[in-house]
Amino acid sequence: xxxxxxxxxxREKAEKILDNQFILSKEKSLNDDELIHELRVHQxxxxxQNEELRES
Numbered sequence: 001x002x003x004x005x006x007x008x009x010x011r012e013k014a015e016k017i018l019d020n021q022f023i024l025s026k027e028k029s030l031n032d033d034e035l036i037h038e039l040r041v042h043q044x045x046x047x048x049q050n051e052e053l054r055e056s
């Protein structure tokens with residue numbers, strides 16, 4: 001699996017986890033919601049990568 005495939009796979013996993021954990025607040029603006037979403041997805045990607053590194 002290439003680096004891009006792995007990154008895409010991590011992104012997909014992170015998106016699924018985030019979809020299950022995070023409900024966007026109706027009170028926030030769209031720009032704030034997008035920023036929070038992107039930061040949370042990135043955080044989950046890093047957590048997945050860390051776990052994979054621990055397991056290897």
